[in-house]
Amino acid sequence: MKLIRRGALIGIGLLFIMAIPWFWDPNEKPEIIFGLPDWAAWSLLCFIGVAVLNAIAWTFTDLDGDAGDGP
Amino acid sequence: MSFGLLGTVCLLVYLVLLVGLAEYARRSRKDSTPSDHFLAGRELGFFVLLLTLYATTYSGNSLLGYPGEGYRRGYAWIISTGMMMSLMVGYQILIPKLRPLSVRENFVTPGDWVLYRYGKEGAGLVLRSVLALLMVVALGNYLLAQLQAMGHVTGQVTNGLVPYSAAVIGLAGFILIYETVGGMRAVAWTDAVQGVLMLLGLGLMLYWISQGEGFSELVRKVGDVRPSAIAAPSDMQRINWISTILLVGIGAVMYPQAIQRIFAARSSASLRRALVWMGFLPLTTTFVVMLLGIAAIPRFSDLGTLEADRVMPMLLAQWAATGVVWQLFAVLVFVAALAAIMSTADSVLLSLGSIIAGDVLGRNTADPKTTKTGKRAAMVVMLIALGFALFPTLSLWRLTELKLEILVQAAPAFMVGIHWKKFKAKGALIGIGVGVFIALVALVLDVRRIWGLHVGVVAVAFNFAFAVFFSCILPTDRSRGETP
Numbered sequence: 001m002k003l004i005r006r007g008a009l010i011g012i013g014l015l016f017i018m019a020i021p022w023f024w025d026p027n028e029k030p031e032i033i034f035g036l037p038d039w040a041a042w043s044l045l046c047f048i049g050v051a052v053l054n055a056i057a058w059t060f061t062d063l064d065g066d067a068g069d070g071p
Numbered sequence: 072m073s074f075g076l077l078g079t080v081c082l083l084v085y086l087v088l089l090v091g092l093a094e095y096a097r098r099s100r101k102d103s104t105p106s107d108h109f110l111a112g113r114e115l116g117f118f119v120l121l122l123t124l125y126a127t128t129y130s131g132n133s134l135l136g137y138p139g140e141g142y143r144r145g146y147a148w149i150i151s152t153g154m155m156m157s158l159m160v161g162y163q164i165l166i167p168k169l170r171p172l173s174v175r176e177n178f179v180t181p182g183d184w185v186l187y188r189y190g191k192e193g194a195g196l197v198l199r200s201v202l203a204l205l206m207v208v209a210l211g212n213y214l215l216a217q218l219q220a221m222g223h224v225t226g227q228v229t230n231g232l233v234p235y236s237a238a239v240i241g242l243a244g245f246i247l248i249y250e251t252v253g254g255m256r257a258v259a260w261t262d263a264v265q266g267v268l269m270l271l272g273l274g275l276m277l278y279w280i281s282q283g284e285g286f287s288e289l290v291r292k293v294g295d296v297r298p299s300a301i302a303a304p305s306d307m308q309r310i311n312w313i314s315t316i317l318l319v320g321i322g323a324v325m326y327p328q329a330i331q332r333i334f335a336a337r338s339s340a341s342l343r344r345a346l347v348w349m350g351f352l353p354l355t356t357t358f359v360v361m362l363l364g365i366a367a368i369p370r371f372s373d374l375g376t377l378e379a380d381r382v383m384p385m386l387l388a389q390w391a392a393t394g395v396v397w398q399l400f401a402v403l404v405f406v407a408a409l410a411a412i413m414s415t416a417d418s419v420l421l422s423l424g425s426i427i428a429g430d431v432l433g434r435n436t437a438d439p440k441t442t443k444t445g446k447r448a449a450m451v452v453m454l455i456a457l458g459f460a461l462f463p464t465l466s467l468w469r470l471t472e473l474k475l476e477i478l479v480q481a482a483p484a485f486m487v488g489i490h491w492k493k494f495k496a497k498g499a500l501i502g503i504g505v506g507v508f509i510a511l512v513a514l515v516l517d518v519r520r521i522w523g524l525h526v527g528v529v530a531v532a533f534n535f536a537f538a539v540f541f542s543c544i545l546p547t548d549r550s551r552g553e554t555p
Contacts, residue, residue: 020309033290036290039303043153059510063167063171063342
């Protein structure tokens, strides 16, 4: 359970880094994909991936866990 | 029927519905304890919890400020979708530990956890007051942004029948009444209605854009009018993307109104389901409002910074002019936008009342008298915010940034303190002092970015470093329950 959650969180971190359009030249006219500039479509795809992994991470998060004995 | 009259009628129907819900909430209350008033007796189930989290998180900033920012930045504002998702990820750091503690210890305010974690005397007590003040200043700013947005939208929905100042004062009074009468139940239930209205309104707007020129044609038109709006982000903008994700992912997690909803959840299963669904909502909300702002680029050129915040009402007015049915839809979207704003304002006000009564004034959060103190505090805060709202000078997004840059300074005390037992109150206080000092100096000098990063992000990095360093070197005070 913890392993899946941890994997999902690492995946989310990677997707956030990948979502930034590092490899597109700001001076070039973008192609249009799915009604968006190509770099924006890529970012959106990454964010959809984040939403899916976020759902997986919360599904495998224990919210009733041991709160500990004190601070 | 004219647009203004139709809008006024719809607005009145909506307000009557809220009154009914508030009265029902008042009758449903079990007692007058702070837990019942500020947390709805900790009985929020999945559906209401999801919608109240949604309506609270997405606000006037989302419905007016974000289309304005989409208009100013173009497709690069797609980062707004990512930044709202980073908030859900930020919760992953806090909630798994905070939720079980809140159930066991019956926390009402974030300050209850601070006292539990850092001790009820000395530095722990000072830390609670300092964190509460940060939250009050940040939330006061947030409330101000909501009041401004309410005034703009009402002016548009009634086509000027209700002027800006009358709308701000009238609706603020309205929120104050239903929040005082019904507490969190009234706020959460009205949030649920407002959340449904928001989703409906955004769906209608998306349909309208797709029916107009289509999304691909929109990209071409925007590119013709303003090529920079469809261009990939520059190096500096990419750094700003990272900074925005960090600022929201760390800062917005500190929203006390959201933290209190975590305390108010009926069960952990309801909370987990709500958080799963919340992760998808940026795709139906911030992404759609970004498209709205972009759709305005070819329609309205050269709007100023403050004018750009009004692109959504301007688009709706254009939409309404195309036919009777569309006029009704446009009014519905207007009411939805107003709902979004009011839902955030009421949540912020309720949270402010509880924090001032419990954490700033130090009243016992188990004592029914604290509920009354909280209600009075909410009234005072509303009056102060009203004074500022009547003379708007900053854009909605700038108000949001300012709020987050202050609020983010509270993050190390919560996010590090909940995981690291050696993190000390004195270390956290030194860190906050450094972070706030940097943020204030930057504010006075009007420096908004440092190497492309938000000032708040740079300040919280120093805050974190100083807090950790001093937690390591300061001696442990065992008499105050600190762990060596």
